[in-house]
Amino acid sequence: MGKGGSLSDNVIKNIILSYTYVSIWILLSFTVIVYNKYILDKKLYNWPFPISLTMIHMSFCATLAFLLVKVFRFVDPVSMSKGLYLSSVVPIGALYSLSLWLSNSAYIYLSVSFIQMLKALMPVAVYSIGVLFKKDSFKADTMLNMVSISFGVAIAAYGEARFDTWGVVLQLGAVAFEATRLVMIQILLTSKGITLNPITSLYYVAPCCLVFLLVPWIFVEYPVLKESSGFDFDFVIFGTNSFCAFALNLAVFLLVGKTSALTMNVAGVVKDWLLIAFSWSVIKDTVTPINLFGYGLAFLGVAYYNHAKLQSLKAKEAEKKVAQTDQEADRLLGEKQGQGSDK
Structure with missing residues (x-):
C-alpha cells in the first residue's frame, strides 16, 4: 500500500489502542467499585470498616511502589526537597486519604x-x-452549565x-475533597514543574495517607475490630482487591498518557x-424513573x-x-533581510 494506505493503518491502530486503554480502565474501575461495595456492604461480605480497607489499599500500593522504585528501579524517584514534600505532597496526601475514606464509607x-x-x-x-x-476564570x-448538572443530580436524589x-453527606464530602485534591495538584506540583506518574505518586502519597488514616482508625474502627472477629484477614479477598486498586492507578496513567484526560472524562460517563x-440488573438495586431522568439531565450537562x-x-x-x-x-523574513543587507 502507498502512503495513504499506511496512514490509514496507523489511524486504525491508534483507534484500536485508544479503545483498548479505555476498556482496560473501565473494567478495572468497574471492578474496584463493585469489589469495594461487596466487601463493605453489610448484606454481602459484611466487613463495614472503610478506614481499614483504605489503609490496606494504601499499604499494598505503598509497598509495591517502593519495590518498583527502590528495588527493581522500574521508575526513577522524583527529585524533591523535604520542604517541598511537606508543603505540597503532605496536603495532597491528607486530601486523598479523606476522599478515599469518605467514598468507601458511602458504599455502606x-x-x-x-x-x-x-x-x-x-x-x-x-x-x-x-x-x-x-485557577479557573x-x-x-x-x-x-454547573447549575444544570447540580439540578439533574438533585432530581436523581429526590427519586x-x-x-x-x-451516606449522601459522606459521598458529597468525598467529591469535595477529591476535587480540592485535583486543584491542589495543579497548584502545588504542576506549577512547580513536578509531574508524578501513578507509581511515584503512590510512592510519595500512600505513606502520607496511612499516617493520616491511622488517627481516625485508632479511635473509630480499632476498638470495634478488637472486640469482634473483624481481624480475621482473608488474604485472597483483600489481596486481589488491593491489587485491582493498584492496577487501576496504572490504568489511569496509561489512559491519560496515551490519550488525554478528556478521553478519561468521556469514558467515565460510559462507565x-x-x-x-x-447495579439494577445484577445487584438488584432499585433504579427509579426519576433517578434516570435526573441523571440524564446531569449527563447532558457533563457531556x-x-x-x-x-x-x-x-x-x-x-492559537x-x-x-x-x-x-x-518572522525568522525567515529576518534572515532574508539580513542576506539582502549583506549584498
Whole structure:
C-alpha cells in the first residue's frame, strides 16, 4: 500500500489502542467499585470498616511502589526537597486519604447506582474550587452549565428509593475533597514543574495517607475490630482487591498518557451508565424513573462540559500553531533581510 494506505493503518491502530486503554480502565474501575461495595456492604461480605480497607489499599500500593522504585528501579524517584514534600505532597496526601475514606464509607449506606449519580457533581466541584483558588476564570455560561448538572443530580436524589442522608453527606464530602485534591495538584506540583506518574505518586502519597488514616482508625474502627472477629484477614479477598486498586492507578496513567484526560472524562460517563445498569440488573438495586431522568439531565450537562473543554483545547492548539507560524515567518523574513543587507 502507498502512503495513504499506511496512514490509514496507523489511524486504525491508534483507534484500536485508544479503545483498548479505555476498556482496560473501565473494567478495572468497574471492578474496584463493585469489589469495594461487596466487601463493605453489610448484606454481602459484611466487613463495614472503610478506614481499614483504605489503609490496606494504601499499604499494598505503598509497598509495591517502593519495590518498583527502590528495588527493581522500574521508575526513577522524583527529585524533591523535604520542604517541598511537606508543603505540597503532605496536603495532597491528607486530601486523598479523606476522599478515599469518605467514598468507601458511602458504599455502606448507598447503592452503587446512586453513588455514580452523585459523582456527576465532580465537574461542578472542580470548577467551583478552581474559581475559588483563581485557577479557573468565572464564566456565566459555564456556571449555568454547573447549575444544570447540580439540578439533574438533585432530581436523581429526590427519586432515590434508598436515600440515606448520612451516606449522601459522606459521598458529597468525598467529591469535595477529591476535587480540592485535583486543584491542589495543579497548584502545588504542576506549577512547580513536578509531574508524578501513578507509581511515584503512590510512592510519595500512600505513606502520607496511612499516617493520616491511622488517627481516625485508632479511635473509630480499632476498638470495634478488637472486640469482634473483624481481624480475621482473608488474604485472597483483600489481596486481589488491593491489587485491582493498584492496577487501576496504572490504568489511569496509561489512559491519560496515551490519550488525554478528556478521553478519561468521556469514558467515565460510559462507565457510570454501565455501573447503573449493572447495579439494577445484577445487584438488584432499585433504579427509579426519576433517578434516570435526573441523571440524564446531569449527563447532558457533563457531556456539554466535556464538549466545551474539547473546543477550548482545540482553540488553544490553533492559537499555538498560528503563533508558531508567525514566529517562523518572522525568522525567515529576518534572515532574508539580513542576506539582502549583506549584498
